[in-house]
Amino acid sequence: MTGGPASTGESARGQTSAVPAIRMEGIDKSFGAIRANRGTSVEVMPGEIHALVGENGAGKSTLMRILGGLMKPDAGHVEVNGRDVTGWSTNEAIAAGIGIVHQHFMLVPTLTVAENLVLGCEPKTRGIVLDYKRAAEDVRKLSTETGLVIAPDRLISDLSVGEAQRVEILKVLFRGARILVLDEPTAVLSPPEVRELWTVLRRLRDKGDTIVLITHRLDEVVEISNTITVMRAGQTVARVKTSETTPAEIARLMVGREVSLSAGKRVQPSGRPAGPQPDQGLEARNLIVVGSRGIRVIDDVSFSVKPGEILGIAGVEGNGQTELIEALAGLRPVFAGDILIDGVDMTRRSVAQRHDAGLSHIPEDRQRRGLILEYTVANNLILGVQKYFSRRGIIDRTRVMENAIQEISSFDIRPPNPVLAARALSGGNQQKIIVAREMGREFSVLLASQPTRGVDVGAIEFIHQQLLDARAQGKAILLVSAELNEVLALSDRVAVMYRGKFAVMMPAAEASEEVLGEYMIGTKKGNAA
């Protein structure tokens, strides 16, 4: 906990605490039958880092879209620096210094950093010709001022995720933003990148900028913010000073009940089969996967996951985790090596055949892979098992509905409406659909990729419990997560992927964030068993 609330208010602009930078009061916003905001209120003082926390679907993003002029509230007031700006446009919001950094980057990959930054407000010479030199100069200047170091002439497509995010932040600053809203900025970053981001945000705050951080990672909230607004089900439930609260307290406010924050760590499950068959579970032998540019994205990886075991794979994103899971699931061709499920060679088998052999898969990209967003919850709950829900080619709708009702209640999917399109559900509930589908059926091996990404605390706890229960029932689970603590909390053994190889594999009991972190960024290299 650095950067306490003490620095609040002593801003460079000398705007003392009297006038809040943002004041939103009594905001109502509905989408059809769904009420995203119900009388929500938020107050952010200038020069503070304000954390807006809440479960997925609590209405945080909607609130910030209203602030940014992307949406108009049904009721309520929005004030920025004391001025009533309710229902303004995006252009007005930008002009007034609001800058929103979205969760999903909105950069043109084929343009350079500088070109992306000046897009829409290009400095021009002689009327129409873009002045690249001046643009690059401006970008460099801003870059050194803020500590967001990035070469202006690099192509966006060549940047890492963390770098791309820096560009996003630079972009809003470039347009003169003094109030920054960051929507889940750390979801895609590695621990070192997160630390860098914090440094930048603190520097901006000390410069007098106001920062709103949307997140549901409580450790981050506690580490970086000065004040916290907690939202639940579209309503503001609390506004607290960070120094006066605890993570457990925030979690309780978010979910509305007590939450255990450390998933039942390595408690020896009682139901664990005594002597698993040696060839049961998942096994990969000398696996090589070649990526689109002919590079080995998985380079000779061998491992096995036994029944009743969770093998956790950590690593900075883009080191082959995605490709490994896709290869195991049958979604990506294998160049060499073997994949065995319960001792049967599945290397050349289709997705459906692996499925039938007992492989379940929680994919990392739930919105593109895991769900068909236009389909109803009920129909999404049979994706991949549709053939078991049909007779002579016709879908048995009664059984689909029965299945949906059962899964909705046992996995607490909200709203509990089987005929709602999956698109209408919050991220956490979308993830629950996938978990319900993949874990609610017979399976022996589970590939769980980023199972809790972008999911709220309550759902994280629930999903973790599901994984542990499955382990207790003798399932073999391969867990890939960008969250080191998640990997450490759940796994029996931990491996770190670095550049397509396992840099290390060790029992989780012997691992720690520090040790794994070094393998993750490649400063320490080892050989996996």
Added chain:
Amino acid sequence: MTEGVQPTFTAAPWRERAQEALIPPLVALLVALICGDLLILSYGQSPAAVYRLLLEGTWGNAYGFGQVLYKATTLAFTGLAVSFGLRAGLFNIGGESQLAAGGFGAALMGLALPVGTPLILALLVCMIAAGLAGGVVGAVPAYLKTRFGAHEVIVTIMLNFIVLALLNWFIAGHLHVPETLHTPEIHAGVLPRLADIDPRFHGSAANLALIVAVLVAFAVWFYLFRARGGYELRAVGLQPQAAEYGGISVGRVWMRALTFSGVIAGIGGINYVLGYKHYYEDGFASGAGFLGIAVALVGRNHPLGVLVAAFFFATLSQGGLAIHAFVPKQMMDVLQGVVILAVAMAVPEVRRILRGARGRSDA
């Protein structure tokens, strides 16, 4: 969000869903009508009088109505064909040649069958021939797409030229009745006309292919929304990556979707060949294949919508003939264009594509 956990079955309220489905096309229609008003006024005519004439010439009498039904039948087939492909995310521009091939297949079969073949059997065989011919034309781009990744739009467009030229060559060079560009009349498999059932339809080309169109529409609906194949087909169309993840073979679905799209368009050939002229005539399909794209778009890729849209476009076409004396027929072409544009702007799917993928909602 609701706090209770009791499962509820209501989707969005009915009224809202109906509004969402109907208002955009309605706006599009009104925009088109207003454009029509202005065009008619520019010719110094009274819009009310011209529209009245248009309605009288189409829905106002059995003959006109029959003509509308006849035109709607072909458009329903090509519209269904296009929408079936679109549901799988594939754009079949080959309706033109598939329809022609279907008609040709039906005519060949009708010529080959001996006189006195039982009607039902002859009809069935001719229809199968039509579907097969269309399906073969549809299968080519399907195969090239799944095997080599060739874009179906390019392939179907090019195939239009090839197939139409081939048919042309067959007809002009080999099968035509002298001094014409059509085959001899078929011996068997003639579909009864509506006029045979109700004499008031006398003279109109409407025939029982209409029933076939409705049946095909129902079959398409059932397949898309009730069968496992349809579940998989729509999944591929909506999110191919998710479909792949769900163990669905995307290539196989593409193959199926384009081939059957061709089959549907091909069966459309019976309307002209078995129902109307009883011979294959070069160029009979001209325009209907392309108009099918508009029909699918306006009908929002739903079989029922396609039927309605086909009826609507048929009315415009026949109505254009009825008001021909007072405004040029090009006015109807302009109106058609306006309707397509307006609907394209109003339909949410299209709007979404136009907007591009925006960030996902957290709300």
Added chain:
Amino acid sequence: MRKLILVTFLLLAVHIALLFTRRNAKAEGKETSPVRVGIVLDVGGRGDKSFNDGAYAGADSATKMLGSNIRFIEPGEGADREAGLRLLAAEGMNLVIGVGFIFTDDLANLAKEYPNTAFAGIDYALATDANGNVIPPPPNVAALKFREEEGSYLVGALAALVSHSKKVGFVGGMDIPLIHKFEAGYRAGIKKVCPDCEVIVQYAGVTPDAFKNPGKGKELALSQYNQGVEVIFHAAGSTGQGVFEAARATNKLAIGVDSDQNDDAPGHVLTSMVKGVNTATFDAISRVQNHTFKGGIYSFGLKEGGVGYIYDSRNRGLIPDGVRARVEELKQEIIAGRIKVPSTR
């Protein structure tokens, strides 16, 4: 959504307002003339510089000279041809004309349904029975046919007389009997005045596209001109535009077809073999007006002024007086029946 509903009502209001402006304008035609004629043009409509325009011109002069009341329909697709004819017949037109052989079946069928209406088909296709005898059209249908070979004969003679190379060219569109008539007459005309002349004959293709392929036309024409041909006669629709283009490029001559095509390559169009669609149309209308209309086959040749060649101020410079006299002489002999022009090759 609420906004959209508002927009809907707004648009509805605008529409209704527009609907009833100009209430007094009547959507009705003039209903005074004694003879009412309906003409269904071929797909392609007016502006084709050929059939449809010819029919229009004939109808136009009928309106001016006879006061006929004429309505045109341009069909949009195949099924509209019958619908158009039917519409006109049902309105009680005295004469309904279909422009193009493609109307043959529809005319034959409708003629039976409307025995009191006169029908006429330009280039009406006559079927033959098993013994090769021509089956006559229904009694109220006039089949308006042209003896294109006669006109072709004259332009063939003309071409042979003005060229010095003893090589004359022909570019046909689609390789079908209809075009063979042009070729046969042309060839016969050439041989008549120049028995040792060589006739180079080429067709653009075997599909209807051969009538609309100027690129191919130019290619064929250029190769003929390069072989020493000085005059080419085209019977190839818009493919002929390529022939004109080649004539212009090589400074040679070409002969147009169907209508006076001088404008397409001024100075390079020796003449045009014109087909009197206008004459035939006018003739049919005037017969109805005079109550002398009868069904049957009407053949238009040189005698009836149904075919001919252009000789006017614009191409007079290209045709020496002696040549003109010789061609006119041949024309009289054909009219008199002393020369029989073949219609097949």
